[in-house]
Amino acid sequence: MAGLASADAFKFLQAHTDTSVFAAIGIEDSSLVLGTEADFHSHLSDFEVENGELIDTSNNLKINVDAHGFLFESHESSNNNFSIESGSLLLEGEPLLACKSPNSNKFRIGTGPCALSEELDIKLTSSSHISASSASKREAFTVPSGVKDVATISSDIKLEFQQAKNTIGDFFNLNAKLFGALAINVGTKFNQMPIRKHASSSKTFFVGGDEGERVFFYLKSDSTLVDQFNKGIHIFPGGFVGNVQPEGNTDPTPGWKIIDGHLTLNEKSFFACETDDGDQVLSSEYCNYGTPVVLYAIF
Structure with missing residues (x-):
């Protein structure tokens, strides 16, 4: 499959569950994690792939893979094998997985396998490939009159x-x-x-x-x-x-x-x-x- 342009930004992450609910990418302790937008609020990250490197454009840090196969941010890049094909982020031509974090509702993003933790197939989707029907699933939640919402859940x-x-x-x-x-x-x-x-x-x-x-x-x-x-x-x-x-x-x-x-x-x-x-x-x-x-x- 032909890849996209050498620099392609994306923000959205689709988790392949029965509900097809869109989730969000955020940074937690330098690791890339999958959660809901409410988990990250204003701390969502935007990324781009350029010349094989995956870059967090909010801080210009580069994404690497640790010894356990999980993605993390650092100032130096040791991996230039990222690509976007047909709207999906791949590493060395393969899709990524998300592994359940201990004592957390979030999933760490990596290459797998997830050892003993719960494993979730995911698809990182380029913003240029999000269809109108998919975008409609991401409408913002409007807090109703008379309700004060919380910023975060402890x-x-x-x-x-x-x-x-x-x-x-x-x-x-x-x-x-x-x-x-x-x-x-x-x-x-x-x-x-x-x-x-x-x-x-x-x-x-x-x-x-x-x-x-x-x-x-x-x-x-x-x-x-x-x-x-x-x-x-x-x-x-x-x-x-x-x-x-x-x-x-x-x-x-x-x-x-x-x-x-x-x-x-x-x-x-x-x-x-x-x-x-x-x-x-x-x-x-x-x-x-x-x-x-x-x-x-x-x-």
Whole structure:
């Protein structure tokens, strides 16, 4: 395949998952890592390939490969075998992999293999090869009126979610793709509170509290959601979010999407609605005495 021009800039990284969600490249401890745009915020990097060298144009550092096959930044270049062909970044003519970082939701980018860690096939895509349909998947998330979002999620909270996820039996081979959700509206009682469900009320998911278990989600290619038990997610009358019921005519509700690290339904956010018992339930519709929240996805 014919390569592109000798200097070609790119910014976007597409992870080949069932959801085809675009991710972002950032720098962490000098290593190139894959995460969401919300992980890096203003610290995203732009790169270009010139004369076989991969260069971070934000600081003019060059990308090398360490003894374990991972990419890292340095002032000197020891590798000039990068190329872009048909829009994809290759090293010595081969695509790259991403390996799950220990105690982190991010993936280190390298040549593989990933030893004992989770491995993800990835495609680094030149900005000149992003189609209009792909670009539409990268629309910016708009924080709704009445909500104050957070700049970053603390590493302690991310580790807490990862530890909870590790306790789930992987009966449906979903765990590698599951993510948790935090309800956020800084300045209210809904400041980074997990979504939970109670065994006695599967038609509604709860915002925060200590009862029940955390809900983990998997976004399918048809824009529907299932939980860690492979049960579909349905929107009930009143906008209440819960599991598809074994009885009755309920199907998983489509229209879910992750935008800039935020879980949305039809590109809109949610409300935490207070019940007569004083619980807070998750709804896609406005409710009396409700509080608007955004849902941050934690992989």
